[in-house]
Amino acid sequence: MTAPTALKIRHATEADLGAINRIYNYEIEHGAATWDVEPWSAGQRLAWWSEHNDPLQPVIVAEDGAGVVGFAYLTLMSRKHGWRFTREDTIYIDEQARGQGVGTALLGALLEEARAIGVRLVVASITSTNEVSIRLHRRFGFEVMGTLRNAGYKFGEWMDTTYMQVDLGVASGG
Numbered sequence: 001m002t003a004p005t006a007l008k009i010r011h012a013t014e015a016d017l018g019a020i021n022r023i024y025n026y027e028i029e030h031g032a033a034t035w036d037v038e039p040w041s042a043g044q045r046l047a048w049w050s051e052h053n054d055p056l057q058p059v060i061v062a063e064d065g066a067g068v069v070g071f072a073y074l075t076l077m078s079r080k081h082g083w084r085f086t087r088e089d090t091i092y093i094d095e096q097a098r099g100q101g102v103g104t105a106l107l108g109a110l111l112e113e114a115r116a117i118g119v120r121l122v123v124a125s126i127t128s129t130n131e132v133s134i135r136l137h138r139r140f141g142f143e144v145m146g147t148l149r150n151a152g153y154k155f156g157e158w159m160d161t162t163y164m165q166v167d168l169g170v171a172s173g174g
């Protein structure tokens, strides 16, 4: 799949937080990709930004002529020093813009960011029924490492999460 031609991928700024929250809060309400159940307030999103306005945990957005249509970011799995080469990825696309290559473009760019900051391992925790996300991650070399059964509960159902990882290798000089 090719990225939509008008799509631009760039680092997020504070001005994008409203769009990021709108996209994420839609999924909280309508989807099982996140097990959050209450919409995030602007204040919560700002607190998140204070952690992620950091080159080691970068946030990127995809923007078309109409505005931001998706976002993705890396989060440290642990603050313990030995974990410094590992990140978890997160990716959400506006409901209206799904299935058009935006996720593919964003995840590709996010992995480039990961390489650029010397990350070796990228981990994804994906609701096991989310075949689209599992397929997207496979496309970039992620492999399924295992499943946590009944790890979450949303919409009156127990849910499993599938852990995937991609090993980007050791950066030169790393």
Ligand SMILES: CC(C)(COP(=O)(O)OP(=O)(O)OC[C@H]1O[C@@H](n2cnc3c(N)ncnc32)[C@H](O)[C@@H]1OP(=O)(O)O)[C@@H](O)C(=O)NCCC(=O)NCCS
Binding pocket: 001, 027, 031, 033, 091, 092, 093, 094, 097, 098, 099, 100, 101, 102, 103, 104, 105, 124, 125, 126, 127, 130, 132, 133, 135, 136, 139
């Ligand atoms: C999962 C998600 C990030 C994928 O992004 P996207 O822009 O919709 O995906 P793309 O258009 O780039 O397509 C990625 C792959 O999934 C396939 N795909 C996309 N939508 C699909 C659908 N509705 N049904 C089946 N396959 C689909 C594409 O064909 C493509 O496969 P290919 O690379 O083999 O051609 C996006 O749909 C989304 O934000 N979903 C809700 C939130 C979510 O699940 N986030 C991930 C949490 S782990």
